[in-house]
Amino acid sequence: MSIESTHSHEDHTHAADHDDHHDHKPSSLLDRWLFTTNHKDIGTLYLVFSLLMFFIGGSMAMVIRAELFMPGLQLVEPDFFNQMTTMHALIMVFGAVMPAWVGFANWMIPMMIGAPDMALPRMNNWSFWILPFAFAMLLSTLFMDSGGPAAGWTLYPPLSLQSGQNFAFVVFAVHMMGISSIMGSINVIATILNMRAPGMTLLKMPLFVWTWLITAFLLIAVMPVLAGAVTMLLTDHFFGTSFFNAAGGGDPVMFQHIFWFFGHPEVYIMILPAFGVVSEIIPTFARKPLFGYSAMVYATASIAFLSFIVWAHHMFTVGMPLTGELFFMYATMLIAVPTGVKVFNWVSTMWRGSMTFETPMLFAIGFVVLFTIGGLSGLMLAIAAVDLQYHDTYFVVAHFHYVLVPGAVFALMAGAYYWLPKWTGRMYSEKWGKIHFWLSAISVNILFFPQHYLGLAGMPRRIPDYSTQFADFNMISSVGGFIFGASQLIFVGVIVHCVYKSRQTATGRVWEGAKGLEWILSSPPPYHSFNTPPVIDSTTMAHADESH
Amino acid sequence: MAHIADDTYYVPHGTKWPIIGSLGMITMLSSAAFWVNGSEIAPWSFLLGALILIYMMFGWFGEVIRESEAGMYNDQVDTSFRMGMMWFIFSEVMFFACFFGALFYARMFSVAWLGGEGTGALTNELLWQGYEAVWPTAGPEGLGGDFKTVPAFGVPFINTLILLFSGLTVTLAHHALKKNERGRLVFWLFATVVLGFFFVFLQVEEYIEAYQHLGLTLGSGIYGSTFFMLTGFHGMHVTLGAIMLLVIAIRSMRGHFKPDHHFGFEAVAWYWHFVDVVWLGLFIFVYVY
Numbered sequence A: 001m002s003i004e005s006t007h008s009h010e011d012h013t014h015a016a017d018h019d020d021h022h023d024h025k026p027s028s029l030l031d032r033w034l035f036t037t038n039h040k041d042i043g044t045l046y047l048v049f050s051l052l053m054f055f056i057g058g059s060m061a062m063v064i065r066a067e068l069f070m071p072g073l074q075l076v077e078p079d080f081f082n083q084m085t086t087m088h089a090l091i092m093v094f095g096a097v098m099p100a101w102v103g104f105a106n107w108m109i110p111m112m113i114g115a116p117d118m119a120l121p122r123m124n125n126w127s128f129w130i131l132p133f134a135f136a137m138l139l140s141t142l143f144m145d146s147g148g149p150a151a152g153w154t155l156y157p158p159l160s161l162q163s164g165q166n167f168a169f170v171v172f173a174v175h176m177m178g179i180s181s182i183m184g185s186i187n188v189i190a191t192i193l194n195m196r197a198p199g200m201t202l203l204k205m206p207l208f209v210w211t212w213l214i215t216a217f218l219l220i221a222v223m224p225v226l227a228g229a230v231t232m233l234l235t236d237h238f239f240g241t242s243f244f245n246a247a248g249g250g251d252p253v254m255f256q257h258i259f260w261f262f263g264h265p266e267v268y269i270m271i272l273p274a275f276g277v278v279s280e281i282i283p284t285f286a287r288k289p290l291f292g293y294s295a296m297v298y299a300t301a302s303i304a305f306l307s308f309i310v311w312a313h314h315m316f317t318v319g320m321p322l323t324g325e326l327f328f329m330y331a332t333m334l335i336a337v338p339t340g341v342k343v344f345n346w347v348s349t350m351w352r353g354s355m356t357f358e359t360p361m362l363f364a365i366g367f368v369v370l371f372t373i374g375g376l377s378g379l380m381l382a383i384a385a386v387d388l389q390y391h392d393t394y395f396v397v398a399h400f401h402y403v404l405v406p407g408a409v410f411a412l413m414a415g416a417y418y419w420l421p422k423w424t425g426r427m428y429s430e431k432w433g434k435i436h437f438w439l440s441a442i443s444v445n446i447l448f449f450p451q452h453y454l455g456l457a458g459m460p461r462r463i464p465d466y467s468t469q470f471a472d473f474n475m476i477s478s479v480g481g482f483i484f485g486a487s488q489l490i491f492v493g494v495i496v497h498c499v500y501k502s503r504q505t506a507t508g509r510v511w512e513g514a515k516g517l518e519w520i521l522s523s524p525p526p527y528h529s530f531n532t533p534p535v536i537d538s539t540t541m542a543h544a545d546e547s548h
Numbered sequence B: 001m002a003h004i005a006d007d008t009y010y011v012p013h014g015t016k017w018p019i020i021g022s023l024g025m026i027t028m029l030s031s032a033a034f035w036v037n038g039s040e041i042a043p044w045s046f047l048l049g050a051l052i053l054i055y056m057m058f059g060w061f062g063e064v065i066r067e068s069e070a071g072m073y074n075d076q077v078d079t080s081f082r083m084g085m086m087w088f089i090f091s092e093v094m095f096f097a098c099f100f101g102a103l104f105y106a107r108m109f110s111v112a113w114l115g116g117e118g119t120g121a122l123t124n125e126l127l128w129q130g131y132e133a134v135w136p137t138a139g140p141e142g143l144g145g146d147f148k149t150v151p152a153f154g155v156p157f158i159n160t161l162i163l164l165f166s167g168l169t170v171t172l173a174h175h176a177l178k179k180n181e182r183g184r185l186v187f188w189l190f191a192t193v194v195l196g197f198f199f200v201f202l203q204v205e206e207y208i209e210a211y212q213h214l215g216l217t218l219g220s221g222i223y224g225s226t227f228f229m230l231t232g233f234h235g236m237h238v239t240l241g242a243i244m245l246l247v248i249a250i251r252s253m254r255g256h257f258k259p260d261h262h263f264g265f266e267a268v269a270w271y272w273h274f275v276d277v278v279w280l281g282l283f284i285f286v287y288v289y
């Protein structure tokens, strides 16, 4: 399908690109980072940016947990507390997890499919460079008279329509994030469909590539819907429309439908690439091919399809018609089937493998165990009848944090440790990596497990104060939160050490069991990944079913 | 083409346009936010941002066009561009789907429920007793006052014919290009541009009529909201599409595009057909039905 990309000097007679070929990185900082069209540099920008956002969003979480440490109002005003929960979520979702995955996509996809770079390199630069401006605008609202947005990341009207000055800034920031995501996704799809080395058929692609292909499709399908939803909020607020105003014939619940039509696929946008990363790591350290490769691909596709028809499970309590409740309940439960297939396949991959437990593997196994807990509490929430009790309680908070923190974030950590030696050409400190893992894995459970009980006992979410019966579990949870937060500093330490100090160089293969094209390149890989397309040899691929 | 790089995927080295685009975008959007909050200088900085964006587009597209005309793009690069455009149009489809969804939801559910159907009985009884669900409506409180709707078989029907006809003219232009009949190419392209702008002109007239004589405004409850949101965004897309066609027409006059290599032309033609199809949806669900 694709045409080989051979690079040679004679090819470039155009005046604009005479010098910097092959392995010369641009020398000036501006050229290297601001004007770059290189997938690796852009990947690095995304990853650094998302780490920064992870800490900004994380500090807000620390404020929240500090306030909830004890009953009563201790540290912050209720309105500021609400700003913290809202901003924390917006920043973690749109600023930390999503850009981190785009960073991985940038770094890894061209290497994994044997391409010289991303398909649309200039647009790649723009996708990234919109983000710092978008988040600067979003964060700036905290310094306005009105303070930041405080109606929750879901921006439900009528509450969100009562926001002051900050509102329009938030809406436009969301627009910018959407534009960035859509461009990034278009790039990913074009790269995967058009830039694969000859012989890299679709069903030979690594699972990380597959999951990102499907994620990109989800992003292009739902980000415009979010853009439309916030645009309607904007016009309701400033231009007198009545989309969400019953007096004018609209309906606030309509916003929820539109928002969750975006929102549920959005949660899969954050988790599908995680599935991909874990599916890369487990075979490497179990020294066995991935069990059920094609089942994994089909499961991912089914999850993506189902994610479009389950959105109203977030709205069981709004007074939907009974048929609606039932439909969304059963459809939601159906998602557990392909998800179960995945968990089963990861476990089977490890079954009788000769396993070792380096940091990436630890995080990947942590992911499998803890993500599954989140999936199971999701199933509980999916039962419409009992969700009337659980909805908007800490049980929901526990659920989505299990899927997002030891789910998506652990997979990000796993991927970072896994590919860090490839990216930098040096080994990170295994000792500190392991300390980071164990502290995180233990504290994340201290942090989130008690929240299940709080929710079942009736503690509502998004409140700065609570009844004294909830005191014990909240204190435990906060302690877990502080340990978890502090442990993440170790991660920064490990990265900085690896990049600047580590003296232990990495081989091209890095991990003895690693398979896939990225490992046949040197560590660090050349500035332009595959100038000539590699020869695809089935035995170098990570999965067993190459017989297609 | 001067096949310089037939077997090489062209990867540009460095570009300043995206960061200029980001600066334009943030200037424009933050100004828009200040503007709706009542700032008096914001309209000017908004304009500045828009100008920066326009400058960026000229620069960026200009560079791409020069590279393309210099034959630096092989078929694989061409395919990337095609995929890019197709998925971009898909994202636009979803954007409109959102507003159509709002229209259908309002008509099928929210208005009916306010009228007491289904689960809405109590709302109707307690809040808006006697409100009868009809379409069009400005809601139980008749926000924005009485209004009349734009008759479908007046200007909107003419506009439908115009857009359908413009779909034909752009296809004729495409055929001419493939046969390398440059004169006819330019002629049909300009015909399409004229039709496009004529559509916009009639749409503006329709809006003036709606505001001044029909009492139909953006504030006319859910009907006015969906009507202006859908037709307004569509009108913006037609305007943009017509400008894109104009650029393509001018490029054609300058001898750009080859019978077998004219992605820019096709991208704009796809976009134009997309705008056309959206209009058919609008005509049926907003005006007629």
Ligand code: HEM
Pocket: A154, A267, A268, A270, A271, A313, A314, A332, A333, A335, A336, A339, A374, A375, A376, A377, A378, A379, A380, A381, A382, A383, A387, A390, A391, A392, A396, A399, A400, A403, A404, A407, A408
């Ligand atoms: C087996 C799979 C899953 C099921 C059955 C499920 C089910 C649910 C249900 C029913 C709710 C609504 C609870 C309520 O508000 O009353 C919910 C909330 C949520 N879920 Fe899941 N879920 C699953 C997987 C995931 C995954 C993979 C993620 C993200 C990575 C996720 C993230 C969230 C988030 C963020 C919320 C809360 C949204 C909010 O109200 O702010 N879920 N889930």
Ligand SMILES: [Cu+2]
Pocket: A263, A264, A267, A310, A311, A313, A314
């Ligand atoms: Cu959901």
